[in-house]
Structures are given as structure tokens and as C-alpha cells.
Amino acid sequence: MPLHLASAAALPQGPADTVVILPAGTTSLPPEVPLLPEAAQRYADEQLAAESKLFAVNLYTHRLYVVVVNEKKTADLTAEQLRRSGHQLHAKLVAAKVKALHIVDLTADKQAALPLAEGLYLTAYQFEGYKTDEKSKKPAALEQVTLVGAAEADVQQLDNLLQGVALARDLVNMPQNKLNATEFAEQMAAAGERAGFTTEILDFTHIESLRMGGLLAVNLGSPEPPTFTIMEWKPEGAKNAKPVVLVGKGVVFDTGGLSLKPTPASMDMMKCDMAGAAAMTGVMYALAKNQVPLHVIALVPATDNRPGGNALAPGDVITMHSGLTVEVLNTDAEGRLILADALSFAKKYQPELVIDAATLTGSAARAIGKEGIVAMGTADEEVMQQLARAGRRTHERVVEFPLWDEYAEHIKSDIADINNLGKAEAGAISAGKFLERFTEGYPWIHLDIAAPAFLTAPDNYRGKGGTGSAVRLLYTFLTSRA
Secondary structure (H helix, E strand, C coil), X not given: CCCEEEXXXXXCCCCCCEEEXXXXXXXXXXXXXXXXXXXXXXXXXXXXXXXXXXXXXXXXXXXXXXXXCXXXXXXXXXXXXXXXXXXXXXXXXXXXXXCEEEEEECCCCCCCHHHHHHHHHHHHCCCCCCCCCHHHHCCCCCCEEEEECCCHHHHHHHHHHHHHHHHHHHHHHCCHHHCCHHHHHHHHHHHHHHHCCEEEEECHHHHHHCCCHHHHHHHHHCCCCCEEEEEEECCCCCCCCCCEEEEECEEEEECCCCCCCCCXXXXXXXXHHHHHHHHHHHHHHHHHHCCCCCCEEEEEEEEEECCCCCCCCCCCEEECCCCCEEECCCCCCCHHHHHHHHHXXXXXXXXXXXXXXXXXXXXXXXXXXXXXXXXXXXXXHHHHHHHHHHHHHHCCCEEECCCCHHHHHHHCCCCCCEECCCCCCCHHHHHHHHHHCCCCCCCEEEEECCCCCEECCCCHHHCCEECCCCHHHHHHHHHHHC
């Protein structure tokens, strides 16, 4: 069971494991802190005088944890430091086998409890997995975090959002033999039933009738059929007359096709190649659970990419949903092929904005590492600035790459309208330039989450494995428009 966030007006009567958040520069416990025995009070004051930012006071019947705000240059960076404090605090709670924790925010603006709880929640995430021994199946000790004095609506909104992140992480962490394209579509439909958004799943015959040549071509080598899933959240009183459309790359496993990937540190991690689609599922879940007044549609083309059977071969020419022809120079540049069909399909909704997310290029990962998300697109500057602000607020920061006209030269083909490979230089941009050809008629943003979507080693509250990258970013961006 995931960690549950709750709110309360006051601390319960009697002993309760509690964390108090103190303002930066605090050198002794303020009177608002629950009364401590003299020795414990003296110990706490000594820790504060020594500028300790996180420590515990063991009172035997319960524990008092103290977090001192570490102020940074901006409020966004201060909030991120509090998330990191939540990560550090979690280790102490696990060691003490704490089941329920209360957070008391004693800062002046009362803005510290939510990010601390966010860091705790994201750190506490565990993928249930498939182990059979009893110890592995035992649930985590920490079950509930209660924010004392916080607005119930704010806590519930954060809890629902973080459930969306956990959903995205779960989907990314599931192996392909537990999550083929059909099973992935069924998972999205199940999420819709829980959260309240509608789902339509297009099967192979429907995809073929729509002439989605990119999705069909990538699927040629697979023993499993592709799917195309349409998720929709359309509440009464939606603020936008035209929908926002989200598109997520849903390659449930990527061998590279005939352009086969090496296995170590490459193909062995490719269950994560549907992280863009998982993120969009998490966003839809959070929007619906929180009844956000926006009309949002999410499109997920899904397949695996294998070298079997009739597999797509380098040099083949395919015709896309839009009618454009593509020379496939590398079958491992498959994500852009299935995204292109979805971006072309999105035009039917006359959207006010389209955003895609994909683990698309190693080039993006090499450019900025796991510390950020590469963004580019045709949306106007104000929209891109809104996205950048959401990135700073959630610490899922975006770096905008250019889409200058000259980059179109990178994807020219001798025998088709375009090719799917580009050049050795600016690989993330040529992938974006390829997608741009399928986005006529609406403003568009592309997010390349190749680096932060799946981590091979623990990284603070993002953990190891699927991170749910872009869920908090896009939810914050979209709610700012509502």
C-alpha cells in the first residue's frame, strides 16, 4: 500500500511521533514545540546551536524529529531542499519503524509541510514486484503522514498527484512480459475507472483502418498486436473551449529492431521505453482525481519493437497517418515513428495545445543528464515560460532546445519526404524536427525525458528505476492554466 497523506487540526492527545519544521536560523526550540523533559530540551537546543538541520529526540514512548529550513536563493529551491529533507527524514523513520507521523509547520508562511511530505512520499514509494518470500511481501512500516494545520484540500490534492506519480512509476517498473501493448492499454483503462476519466482502446484493425503507418511499421516484428489508447477528462465547466492533448510514447520494450541495441546498459533497461506514456497516464489520473476544470485528452500509441518476423528493415519507406513518407534509416529510431502518427491524429481535436513526452534520444541524455528534461516546440514564448516556471516549482526543470529551420536539412531523404535518423550532431533536435513535420495546425511542445525517466542507481527521493518524471511538471503546468 502506498503512503497516505492526511490533514488534522491538531496533534492527537498522548504520545505521537512528530516532526516539527523550524525557520532557518532557529537556535533553540520555540514554545510551540510539545513540551520535552529537561535533558531532551537541552539536547535539542545543543543540536540547534550547532546548526544541525535534521535530528531526532528519542522520548521512548515516541520520537520528536526536528527539521530546520535551509533557505536557498529562491522559494522553489527552498522547497526542493525540503523535499530532500523529507528523503533524509524517511531513513530515520524506517530505522525507528515509525508507522504514523505528524508534521507541524512552525515557519512564518506555513509553506514547508507540503514539500517535506512530498519528499517523504516519493522516497517511501516501493514497487511491489514479483518476489515470493514473506519478507519481501511485508508492507513498509510507515503508513500515514498527517499534516497538522494544513488545508485539507491542499493535502488531498498533493496526495492525488503523488498517486499519479506512483502509478507512472509502477507502469515503468513492470517488465514487458507483464505489460505488453494490450495489457498496457488495459492498465490505462483501469486507471480511468479508478480516477474518473474515460478510455477508448483502438485495436489492430482500427489502427490499420486509420493508416497509422508508423505504429504498424514498428509493430511488424512483434508477436503482439499494437494498441492506440485515447484517454479523456472532460469535466463540466472546463475552462478551455479547445482541449489540451497529451501524447506519450508507448514502446513497451525496445530491442532496437533489426538495428539491434547492445544489451549491457542499453537493451536491458528498455522496459522503460514507455515512460512517456506512463507519465501521461499519471497526469490524467491526477487531473481526474482532483477534478481539475480542464478538458484534456491523452493519446498513447503502444507496441514493442522487435527484430522478428516481417520486421521493418533499414532503408524501408513507410507512409504515415498524415500521408508523409519516411525513409527508415535506423529501426532503433522508432519512437518518433509512433509519436508522429499520434501527433497527426491529434489534429482532429482542434487542440489549443499538444504536448508529447518520450524517452526519445540518447542525445538529450548526454546533453543535460538526468538533472533535467529537454524541451522544444512551436508554442509561443509565454507558454514555454509557463512550462519553465512549472519545472522550477517541481524541480523537474526544462531546458529549451532550438528548432531552427536549418535543422530540417538533418532529416532530408533522397527517396522519401524525410528520414528518421538525422545526423550525428544535434540528435535530440533532429528528432524534434522530425516530429514537428506532423504538428501542423496547432502549437506543440516536445519533452525528451530519456535521462530522468529511469535511474539505475538511487537518486534522493526519485529513487531507483522508474521515477514518474514529468507527471508533477505537467500537472503543475496544466493546473496553472486552469
